[in-house]
Amino acid sequence: MATLTAPVAERGLLARPIEPTGVWSWLTTVDAKRIGILYGVTAFIFFLIGGTEALVMRTQLAVPDSRLVGPGIFNAMFTMHGTTMIFLVVMPLSVAFFNYIVPLQIGARDVAFPRLNAFSYWVFLSGAVLMHLSFVIGQVPDTGWFSYANLTERAYSPSAGVDFWVVGLQVLGIASLAGAFNFLVTIINLRAPGLSLMRMPLFTWTTFITSILMVLAFPVITVALVELMFDRLFGTNFFNTAQGADPILWQHLFWVFGHPEVYILILPAMGVVSDVLPVFSRKPLFGYPFMVYAVASIAFLSFTVWAHHMFTTGLGPIATSFFTASTMLIAVPTGIKVFNWISTVYGGSISLKTPALFALGFIAMFTIGGLSGVMHASPPVDTQHQDTYFVVAHFHYVLFGGSIFGLFSGIYFWFPKITGRMLDEKIGTLHFWLMLIGFNLTFGPMHFLGVDGMPRRIFTYPAEMGWGTWNLVATIGAYIIGLSILVFIVNVFKSLRSGDRAGADPWDGRTLEWTTSSPPPHYNFAEIPVVHARDDFWVQKYPDLAGGHGGEIIASAPVAVAAAVGHDEHVYVHLPDPSYWPLITASGIFVAGFGLLFFMLLLPVGLFVVLFGTVGWSTEPVNG
Amino acid sequence: MxxxxxxxxxxxxxxxxxxxxxxxxxxxxxxxxxxxxxxxxxxxxxxxxxxxxxxxxxxxxxxxxxxxxxxxHRIFTSMFVVGLVAAAFMIVAFIVLFHFLRAPLA
Amino acid sequence: MEHTAVLPAEAHETTTGLNHRKVLMWAFLGSDCMLFGSLIGTYLVYRGRYLAGPKPTDVFDIPYTSVSALALLMSSLAMVLALAAIQRGDIRRLKIWLLCVAGLGLVFIGGQVYEFTSFGEEGLNLAVSTFGTTFFVLTGFHGTHVTFGIVWLLMIWIMAKRGQMTQARSLDVEIAGLYWHFVDIVWIIIFTVVYLIPV
CATH class of the missing domain: 1.10.287 (Helix Hairpins)
Structure with a gap:
């Protein structure tokens, strides 16, 4: 078995922690797999919080003229539900898989910057906690997840809620940027020998493209948030109409970020599905190069479509035409992907295991959401739908029916790799059908409600509007979704305790992550694999089946499948040791953010801790 | 380091x-x-x-x-140019949207 | 190849043969383009729509700002000379040129502080108009970048003084230099867009 090298005597400001287990080992870990688990568990906890907020809203809306919660709480609920689900659930769940799976898929032992990776997680947690501290003081953000100016100016939102939203999102932005830089460099620089770009698994590809989107989109929201913060703290005039400012600027900046952001949310799930479907169809991904080019062109076009969120602001015919055209254009690569997934399944020997069920559910639900999305490219239609429940239905079909279904597919697919145990198939199937039915009962009727004119973000409606029936159906659906999540939780705990043992390769997989044990050793691979083909592992297992796809195959150089695992020879694998510095530096950011919100004097203290952490970090011996 | x-x-x-x-x-x-x-x-x-x-x-x-x-290495140029082009597109779009296609505020 | 690996992770061969940190720095600079792009975009959206306070032409002192812009431009020359020095193994010249860069950076920052103060005396501040708001936040962000760069370069200078910078570590200087040059080219744009092109 491989072992870690012993710590070297060289010392930085603090000795590197060496405990292999216990709380400190998690607090100081720089192992991408552990960080992935931290991301995943944290995101799931926020999924429960955000889901509860949704249930509060659905309960309130179940019947007309309901007075269960007032408008104030309702506003806080939809704001925090949206913000939580986007920034604290879908993004970090994707990042959890980036961390755990991408290094395995590219045959690497870790990411390019392990400490930056840990830092990214702790900053993410800081931002999430800072934002949720608003519940403690009872001034919860209540201006919607896009917080349009100038509602957010001090004069119109005097409560501290917007401040929590601004500071929390800024901190979360730092985490996202740090993570995105890391995965960008990792995928560019740590691919195993032979793993050329056009041999990479699709999930690695979507991680790569998503990272590029984050790198380019997050600075824009950072600037928008800084402008808003300056307006609220220092009385600047970015969105102050009294000084001639134009609040529409906020919408532009927000959606220049926001539209790439929706692809940041969906692309990883698309990558999961693109890796799952070939495994359960026992066929290579149909049209691999087209899938790659489609992802790349979606990313490129995503920066040219933002103002389709703003047709009703009166952009004028020229701008409206431009953004209509670009929006219709971006549907083309998206459509290509849908056809390729269907063609992948077509004619395959399909095994309907839970990951495949969720992947197929993804295709169907995402297609519905995609079609209602293209409808909104048409300004007259969009003008009718703006701020109605039709839009709510649309984006839940892509974000829940798309991202969440895709990510659950990934959870069922990779759970055996991460834990060494299979999730129960029967309970998983029950989970899938409950969630699919509940989802469609909840969001299907919202199409009708929207076309019938029911506006978003209203806390109640009079009975004579006739919206009661479909709202009740939607509420029942929401509780069925809630039930399905309980079923999932039961499945996780049951399977962790007594699930079937998963071998290294329980699904007859195609990519490198299935060549190592489940769970993988700390160092992932005892020997760095050498890649000879797309779907390399599959080609090794079935050299006869694999002909005719996946680029040139050098099958004459057989690489022993998973031979390195369990190697008896004493292999020295260098891995970076745990470190205190990511946690210290991130805690400085937390203190600074806390200071901005509660007690200004803590701001310089936090910044000093950040400086101290950076110095300690950069002088820490990499070996030690 | x-x-x-x-x-x-x-x-x-x-x-x-x-x-x-x-x-x-x-x-x-x-x-x-x-x-x-x-x-x-x-x-x-x-x-x-x-x-x-x-x-x-x-x-x-x-x-x-x-x-x-x-x-x-060319990859450095492409990483930089991608950001530069995206930023330039945004700036030009803002100028067009706010100064040519919208009536100026009073 | 991994059997000998009691080496820092960084020194492992990378797929592209490029250093991780240098790739990271270029990715960061691409990202920073969007940061300054958003700030410059905001400035240009409000350009000419100033309801109160002094106008740009009332406060700008073009000859004065030209000198500090020139100082920053020439600091880039000193920066490449510092890099060339460490790549030759000439640590003595490295230290001299690093001090030149930091000094010229300080001239620029000093100039900005003086400029901000005198603008303030003429009634321009963050809150008085959209011009004050967008001007101070844009140039302030840039000034913060410059200040950070000065601190970074001085840290390298200290390490060089303590004998910790050797020819083998020229990459540290190169990466700091990339950041510094970027800050310089951002100012090339700001100087033209904000100061020289008349409203």
Missing amino acids: SAQAPTHTNEHSHPGPNEYIKIAAVLGAITVVEVAIYYIPALRPVIMPLLIVLSATKFAMVAGFYMHLKFD
Whole structure:
């Protein structure tokens, strides 16, 4: 078995922690797999919080003229539900898989910057906690997840809620940027020998493209948030109409970020599905190069479509035409992907295991959401739908029916790799059908409600509007979704305790992550694999089946499948040791953010801790 | 930070200090010309394109020679240019949207 | 190849043969383009729509700002000379040129502080108009970048003084230099867009 090298005597400001287990080992870990688990568990906890907020809203809306919660709480609920689900659930769940799976898929032992990776997680947690501290003081953000100016100016939102939203999102932005830089460099620089770009698994590809989107989109929201913060703290005039400012600027900046952001949310799930479907169809991904080019062109076009969120602001015919055209254009690569997934399944020997069920559910639900999305490219239609429940239905079909279904597919697919145990198939199937039915009962009727004119973000409606029936159906659906999540939780705990043992390769997989044990050793691979083909592992297992796809195959150089695992020879694998510095530096950011919100004097203290952490970090011996 | 072997992959040799100084002289001269243009009333009608071309030249020279993009791995250029193009597109779009397609605020 | 690996992770061969940190720095600079792009975009959206306070032409002192812009431009020359020095193994010249860069950076920052103060005396501040708001936040962000760069370069200078910077670590200087040049080219744009092109 491989072992870690012993710590070297060289010392930085603090000795590197060496405990292999216990709380400190998690607090100081720089192992991408552990960080992935931290991301995943944290995101799931926020999924429960955000889901509860949704249930509060659905309960309130179940019947007309309901007075269960007032408008104030309702506003806080939809704001925090949206913000939580986007920034604290879908993004970090994707990042959890980036961390755990991408290094395995590219045959690497870790990411390019392990400490930056840990830092990214702790900053993410800081931002999430800072934002949720608003519940403690009872001034919860209540201006919607896009917080349009100038509602957010001090004069119109005097409560501290917007401040929590601004500071929390800024901190979360730092985490996202740090993570995105890391995965960008990792995928560019740590691919195993032979793993050329056009041999990479699709999930690695979507991680790569998503990272590029984050790198380019997050600075824009950072600037928008800084402008808003300056307006609220220092009385600047970015969105102050009294000084001639134009609040529409906020919408532009927000959606220049926001539209790439929706692809940041969906692309990883698309990558999961693109890796799952070939495994359960026992066929290579149909049209691999087209899938790659489609992802790349979606990313490129995503920066040219933002103002389709703003047709009703009166952009004028020229701008409206431009953004209509670009929006219709971006549907083309998206459509290509849908056809390729269907063609992948077509004619395959399909095994309907839970990951495949969720992947197929993804295709169907995402297609519905995609079609209602293209409808909104048409300004007259969009003008009718703006701020109605039709839009709510649309984006839940892509974000829940798309991202969440895709990510659950990934959870069922990779759970055996991460834990060494299979999730129960029967309970998983029950989970899938409950969630699919509940989802469609909840969001299907919202199409009708929207076309019938029911506006978003209203806390109640009079009975004579006739919206009661479909709202009740939607509420029942929401509780069925809630039930399905309980079923999932039961499945996780049951399977962790007594699930079937998963071998290294329980699904007859195609990519490198299935060549190592489940769970993988700390160092992932005892020997760095050498890649000879797309779907390399599959080609090794079935050299006869694999002909005719996946680029040139050098099958004459057989690489022993998973031979390195369990190697008896004493292999020295260098891995970076745990470190205190990511946690210290991130805690400085937390203190600074806390200071901005509660007690200004803590701001310089936090910044000093950040400086101290950076110095300690950069002088820490990499070996030690 | 650690001691590591430099991983230089420059196929071409970098320019030497003499070239750097020559480039600096050109950069300085362009700056002087820019300021001069600002003070010549006759050039007012074409001041905007003139200044944009001159500053873009300075930008390209610093990025190409001082930041070695001209001699370094292509991937660096593409990473930078992607950000630059996205930013330029956004700025141009903002100018068009706010100054040409929308009626100015009172 | 991994059997000998009691080496920092960084020194492992990378797929592209490029150093991780240098790739990271370029990715960061691409990202920073969007940061300054958003700030410059905001400035240009409000350009000419100033309801109160001094106008740009009332406060700008073009000859003065030209000098500090020139100082920053020439600091880039000193920066490449510092890099060339460490690549030759000439630590003595490295230290001299680093001090030149930091000094010219300080001239620029000093100039900005003086400029901000005198603008303030003429009645321009963050809150008085959209011009004050967008101007101070844009140039302030840039000034913060410059200040950070000065601190970074001085840290390298200190390490060089303590004998910790050797020819083998020229990449540290190169990466700091990339950041510095970027800050310089951002100012090339700001100087033209904000100061020289008349409203």
